[in-house]
Amino acid sequence: MEPAYLPNKEGFYGKFGGAYVPEILYKCVTDLQEAYIPIMESDDFKAEFRALLKDYVGRPSPLYFARRMSEKYGCQIYLKREDLNHTGAHKINNTIGQILMAKKMGKTRIIAETGAGQHGVATATVCALMDMECEIFMGKTDVERQHTNVERMKMLGAKVHPVMTGNMTLSDACSEAIRDWCCHPKDTFYIVGSTMGPHPYPDIVARMQSVISEELKWQLQEKIGRDYPDYLVACVGGGSNAAGTIFHYVDDDRVSIYLAEAGGHGIDTNHTAATMHCGTEGIIHGSRTLVMQTADGQIEEAFTISAGLDYPGIGPMHAQLATQGRTHILAINDDEAIYAGYELTRLEGIIPAIESAHAVAALRKMSFKPDDVVVLTVSGRGDKDVQTYLDNRKMAKEYGEF
Numbered sequence: 503m504e505p506a507y508l509p510n511k512e513g514f515y516g517k518f519g520g521a522y523v524p525e526i527l528y529k530c531v532t533d534l535q536e537a538y539i540p541i542m543e544s545d546d547f548k549a550e551f552r553a554l555l556k557d558y559v560g561r562p563s564p565l566y567f568a569r570r571m572s573e574k575y576g577c578q579i580y581l582k583r584e585d586l587n588h589t590g591a592h593k594i595n596n597t598i599g600q601i602l603m604a605k606k607m608g609k610t611r612i613i614a615e616t617g618a619g620q621h622g623v624a625t626a627t628v629c630a631l632m633d634m635e636c637e638i639f640m641g642k643t644d645v646e647r648q649h650t651n652v653e654r655m656k657m658l659g660a661k662v663h664p665v666m667t668g669n670m671t672l673s674d675a676c677s678e679a680i681r682d683w684c685c686h687p688k689d690t691f692y693i694v695g696s697t698m699g700p701h702p703y704p705d706i707v708a709r710m711q712s713v714i715s716e717e718l719k720w721q722l723q724e725k726i727g728r729d730y731p732d733y734l735v736a737c738v739g740g741g742s743n744a745a746g747t748i749f750h751y752v753d754d755d756r757v758s759i760y761l762a763e764a765g766g767h768g769i770d771t772n773h774t775a776a777t778m779h780c781g782t783e784g785i786i787h788g789s790r791t792l793v794m795q796t797a798d799g800q801i802e803e804a805f806t807i808s809a810g811l812d813y814p815g816i817g818p819m820h821a822q823l824a825t826q827g828r829t830h831i832l833a834i835n836d837d838e839a840i841y842a843g844y845e846l847t848r849l850e851g852i853i854p855a856i857e858s859a860h861a862v863a864a865l866r867k868m869s870f871k872p873d874d875v876v877v878l879t880v881s882g883r884g885d886k887d888v889q890t891y892l893d894n895r896k897m898a899k900e901y902g903e904f
């Protein structure tokens with residue numbers, strides 16, 4: 503049996519995962535399935551990946567003891583600072599790795615989907631770095647509401663295609679990227695942005711992001727004299743920063759894992775993105791997983807204040823770990839996330855991405871002993887969300903004044 507953080511040969515984590523792709527992509531996907539592990543395990547790849555993570559991204563990202571947050575919650579809280587990475591979030595860890603893989607496979611053209619534009623920017627960044635042609639698919643609604651990121655991508659030399667199908671958001675952008683891949687299977691590498699999509703993507707992305715928990719091991723050893731925490735906390739959209747945070751701890755029962763998904767207006771409303779609370783088994787973007795869908799299998803639109811968590815599916819690894827009870831999944835509503843974002847800002851001087859604020863909000867729903875060591879991943883910085891925080895500040899009133 504595989505450890506719980508790895509899929510079997512067919513790409514399944516328990517009953518979730520697999521590669522459900524159209525005939526025309528079959529060869530692309532099997533080529534990648536055969537190539538990815540040998541590439542990732544080659545000394546060549548490892549050396550290049552390590553060097554870029556260090557000098558270009560700025561890794562290791564600090565593990566910071568948050569004294570005032572710790573006092574507030576009555577435990578020992580450490581923040582894993584992915585917000586300090588180049589381009590402002592964890593996504594760059596994955597795009598650096600995948601572009602190196604694309605080059606090793608002789609591909610010349612890169613495509614990617616993006617919702618909030620964070621993965622689009624991280625992809626356009628590494629394409630500039632590696633001098634590769636870059637085309638980004640983004641729902642037209644998102645193009646309009648994430649204007650700055652669109653301009654960043656263009657400045658980096660990428661071509662941005664507004665997608666006009668469906669709700670014109672992330673899910674539609676994924677479908678369009680897959681469609682483009684079908685038309686250019688030979689020269690094009692699709693850089694997927696989270697632990698989703700057909701096998702081997704969920705495994706590729708989890709391995710690229712596993713640098714987060716690899717660093718946690720020695721950073722905790724240095725700071726507290728043991729290499730594991732009592733609790734890990736992270737937010738989940740498709741699941742990549744969470745997968746990276748838990749990767750080296752999934753089989754360690756001493757570590758409790760709490761993941762925050764976006765409740766939107768609440769899991770008992772139609773305005774939610776809490777896939778693991780509200781989803782049922784189905785297939786989305788090439789993978790069997792939990793999906794928010796109607797009784798007859800139409801995919802439903804996700805809703806949350808946080809563009810980066812706005813996805814009606816979830817990576818198959820998380821569907822499996824949650825179903826088997828290894829991870830605890832909390833749904834965090836918009837107002838709770840806004841409050842938590844202000845709280846971290848005022849207590850520690852760190853403005854988190856609204857996505858990461860969902861993880862911070864999870865703390866209020868957990869209970870701790872004073873000696874408990876909690877590691878919370880701050881997946882990104884909140885510069886992009888300042889307007890959202892200001893516009894929605896009143897929402898957080900019932901929890902306290904800021």
Ligand SMILES: *Cc1c(COP(=O)(O)O)cnc(C)c1O
Pocket residue numbers: 591592593620621695696697737738739740741742743744810811855857858881882883
């Ligand atoms: C994209 C994004 C997320 C959600 O994606 P995951 O794959 O679930 O990690 C979370 N935080 C930030 C800052 C993001 O940009």
